[in-house]
Amino acid sequence: LSVIDFTDDNVMIDIDFPSIPTAGDEFTFTCTATVPERLVYVPTGFTISYDFSGNMIVADNNPNATNSSVMRNGNVFSRDISLNPVKTSDATEYFCEVAFGDLGADNDNNGMLSVTISSPIMSLVL
Numbered sequence: 001l002s003v004i005d006f007t008d009d010n011v012m013i014d015i016d017f018p019s020i021p022t023a024g025d026e027f028t029f030t031c032t033a034t035v036p037e038r039l040v041y042v043p044t045g046f047t048i049s050y051d052f053s054g055n056m057i058v059a060d061n062n063p064n065a066t067n068s069s070v071m072r073n074g075n076v077f078s079r080d081i082s083l084n085p086v087k088t089s090d091a092t093e094y095f096c097e098v099a100f101g102d103l104g105a106d107n108d109n110n111g112m113l114s115v116t117i118s119s120p121i122m123s124l125v126l
Contacts (some may be wrong), residue, residue, distance in 0.1 A: 003034075010036050013032070013108055015094055016029060016032065017029045020115070022086075024075075026086070030078050030080050031078065031081075031098075033046070036075065037074070037075045038075075041099055043077055045097065046070045048081050049095050051093045059081050064084060064085065065083055066077060077098070095109070
């Protein structure tokens, strides 16, 4: 039996933007935390936030955002956030932070969300 210290390096955090959304559409992205196998400790905090003009805003406070509860599949924890509708102002840097309380470890990762706008449709009536 070997015991190792649990540190920030033991947790891998990732933000997955599956595509580049178009303004006005619904868009869902995921934050995942992969921990060592056989770790029986559950995260004490799982926060997704974003940069708004230099201020960090928790995504729960975005009126267009819906957050899932934290889900677990083996040694992978995840949380989804849906933006409905996604706006051009949602194009910013997002941060995912996962905390493990008493273990003294937390970790974060960030990703940049881009948002496109749909091309205007123009009809000519002759």
